[in-house]
Amino acid sequence: MTALNPSGWRPEMGDAACAPEGAGATFTGNRALHLEEPLLFEIGRADHCGVDFDEVAGSPLAGLALRAAPVDLPGLSEPEAVRHYTRLSRQNYAIDLGLFPLGSCTMKHNPRLDEKVARMPGFADVHPLAPEGTVQGALKVIDELAHWLVELTGMASVAMTPKAGAHGELCGLLAIRAALDARGDKREVILVPESAHGTNPATAAFAGFKVEAIPATAAGRVDTAALIARLGPNVAGVMITNPNTCGLFESDLKTIADAVHAAGGYVYCDGANFNAIVGRVRPGDLGVDAMHINLHKTFSTPHGGGGPGAGPVVLSEALAPFAPLPFVKPGTDGVLHLIEEAQGAEQAPGAFGRMCAFHGQMGMFTRALAYILSHGADGLAQASGDAVLNANYVLRRLEHVLHAPFGATGPCMHEALFSDDGFAEGFSTLDLAKGLIDEGFHPMTVYFPLVVHGAMLVEPTETESKAGLDQFIAAMESLGQRARAGDAALKSAPHFAPRRRVDETRAARKPRLIWTPTEG
Numbered sequence: 001m002t003a004l005n006p007s008g009w010r011p012e013m014g015d016a017a018c019a020p021e022g023a024g025a026t027f028t029g030n031r032a033l034h035l036e037e038p039l040l041f042e043i044g045r046a047d048h049c050g051v052d053f054d055e056v057a058g059s060p061l062a063g064l065a066l067r068a069a070p071v072d073l074p075g076l077s078e079p080e081a082v083r084h085y086t087r088l089s090r091q092n093y094a095i096d097l098g099l100f101p102l103g104s105c106t107m108k109h110n111p112r113l114d115e116k117v118a119r120m121p122g123f124a125d126v127h128p129l130a131p132e133g134t135v136q137g138a139l140k141v142i143d144e145l146a147h148w149l150v151e152l153t154g155m156a157s158v159a160m161t162p163k164a165g166a167h168g169e170l171c172g173l174l175a176i177r178a179a180l181d182a183r184g185d186k187r188e189v190i191l192v193p194e195s196a197h198g199t200n201p202a203t204a205a206f207a208g209f210k211v212e213a214i215p216a217t218a219a220g221r222v223d224t225a226a227l228i229a230r231l232g233p234n235v236a237g238v239m240i241t242n243p244n245t246c247g248l249f250e251s252d253l254k255t256i257a258d259a260v261h262a263a264g265g266y267v268y269c270d271g272a273n274f275n276a277i278v279g280r281v282r283p284g285d286l287g288v289d290a291m292h293i294n295l296h297k298t299f300s301t302p303h304g305g306g307g308p309g310a311g312p313v314v315l316s317e318a319l320a321p322f323a324p325l326p327f328v329k330p331g332t333d334g335v336l337h338l339i340e341e342a343q344g345a346e347q348a349p350g351a352f353g354r355m356c357a358f359h360g361q362m363g364m365f366t367r368a369l370a371y372i373l374s375h376g377a378d379g380l381a382q383a384s385g386d387a388v389l390n391a392n393y394v395l396r397r398l399e400h401v402l403h404a405p406f407g408a409t410g411p412c413m414h415e416a417l418f419s420d421d422g423f424a425e426g427f428s429t430l431d432l433a434k435g436l437i438d439e440g441f442h443p444m445t446v447y448f449p450l451v452v453h454g455a456m457l458v459e460p461t462e463t464e465s466k467a468g469l470d471q472f473i474a475a476m477e478s479l480g481q482r483a484r485a486g487d488a489a490l491k492s493a494p495h496f497a498p499r500r501r502v503d504e505t506r507a508a509r510k511p512r513l514i515w516t517p518t519e520g
Contacts, residue, residue, distance in 0.1 A: 103457025257287025
């Protein structure tokens, strides 16, 4: 194993491991409070334990439960372990540090009030197998949230159990499949526009459908004429994202929905971008039959890394009878019941089955309901309006230095889309994104959507102030000018991050997932 000094700095790291070019070296490799951190295996030793134990001469477990070989894990004391993970956490970027401009991801600040509600006794500790009579409050939260999701979308019912967006897509397509089977219809094709989210075709294929792409127009929206021309007796439906991945509202959705319904199909709407229209547009009024709602994008729940989330699916009258189990149903006695099984025509005759073992994520439900009730109808409408306003502010402030492929067609919705068109030869979107790290921002979504070359998708969300947006815009403007001028330093960015630019293709194709000790 390579010898270490107490800081964990290793000679092979070199001063450039965490230092900007041209800066003076430090003995430890640290830069003031920017601490270099090795792997756990390089801090501790496999032959050393971080806790003192008395030697035991013999054990009654000998030959039964004793290890046959060393576990080969590093022995660390509690301070060493805590400091290791704390130091790593300081190298992370988070929404509590600054703007998180990931397009189509809505990484916004979640009110701490909602976090507090989720931690209240009775919600945080509720058990999925608890008797109905002991969890009436929890069931009421589920039922109340379901009511408002139906109200906000103009749909007939909602399935609360799906755990995420793609899980919700699967739920909606399985409901469509169940509805087709109920009428003896063997349609097998799902149409997916090029402007839809990438999970849409994957989910359709997983659900057993054949996927056919529908092109986008020069204005970045679905080619309505091409879609309608493709409709026929083998088309089960269409999956359309609205607002779409180009950050644009699909203004022909009602026309498309009417045509799909007339042809005997169903309309699935990817509701990942519902944050842009909540309180202003009801998808049910546009003819949507099923739509998932990412609670983490629109209604203040954790986004990734925190365990299962929630992606409820709202359903039209045509698909409501086929919603999955379980669901909450008020009884005539005023008691809320959790319907776990199809028990005859009065319960769930058309339910296609279950999406998960239990009935959803209580922590996500409490956060989302707290968000909805604390904002009210006017607050939700203001949030979506501010999200659109912020995105258009970014679009118009940057279109002079970054090419906006659809900027001339009018306002965008919740996200602004740019491309690398106009950069100096040899410079790309990746260079600008890496430079943004040096400026103290997490990069925007890059190279997506695929319909735009060198795409840069920016979603500022509604929770960013004008001052914060101005700082981000100034950084982007500077980087755009450097990319157009061919600033060579941009090709090797980032220079100030804990690690310099890596070969991402090689890292993805040949990752080193197992640590092996080195001699020395």
